[in-house]
Amino acid sequence: MTSVPRPYRPPVSLFWWLHKRSYLLFALRELSAVFIAWSVVYLLMLVSAVSSGHAAYQEFLDRSAGPWLLVLNIVAVAFVILHAVTWFNLAPKAMVIRIGRWRVPVAVILAAHYGAWLGVSAVIAWLVLR
Numbered sequence: 001m002t003s004v005p006r007p008y009r010p011p012v013s014l015f016w017w018l019h020k021r022s023y024l025l026f027a028l029r030e031l032s033a034v035f036i037a038w039s040v041v042y043l044l045m046l047v048s049a050v051s052s053g054h055a056a057y058q059e060f061l062d063r064s065a066g067p068w069l070l071v072l073n074i075v076a077v078a079f080v081i082l083h084a085v086t087w088f089n090l091a092p093k094a095m096v097i098r099i100g101r102w103r104v105p106v107a108v109i110l111a112a113h114y115g116a117w118l119g120v121s122a123v124i125a126w127l128v129l130r
Contacts, residue, residue, distance in 0.1 A: 028079075029086045035079035042073065088113045 017027040049060035063069065091113050097104040 025086065028082060032079040032083040035076040036083060038072070039076050039080055042076075084117065088117070 017023040046060060049056045064073075088110065092106040092109040095109065097109065
């Protein structure tokens with residue numbers, strides 16, 4: 001019986017993704033999915049508390065004021081912003097818009113996405129804070 005030589009595979013560090021900025025952003029963007037899921041669960045818990053009456057809503061607010069949940073939600077907001085920014089930065093690669101033979105520049109697509117995000121955020125802020 002002859003053995004087949006295996007190709008050499010150099011050992012890979014557990015923290016390989018820390019060596020390049022693009023790898024780090026990729027890993028953080030993938031990790032952001034966990035915090036996006038938490039944000040959805042938290043929002044559903046809020047809706048459930050509001051629909052259950054004033055006492056349940058007040059209890060939800062009291063639990064939400066705890067330091068651990070407050071830190072978790074601040075980290076979640078940071079990851080949600082990272083996720084949105086990286087998604088918008090990928091948009092020009094995913095959607096090539098042509099008008100006749102002219103290709104819409106990347107900067108215009110980015111500006112449209114960020115402008116829409118700012119506009120929707122402003123409308124939501126106005127509705128909530130008025």
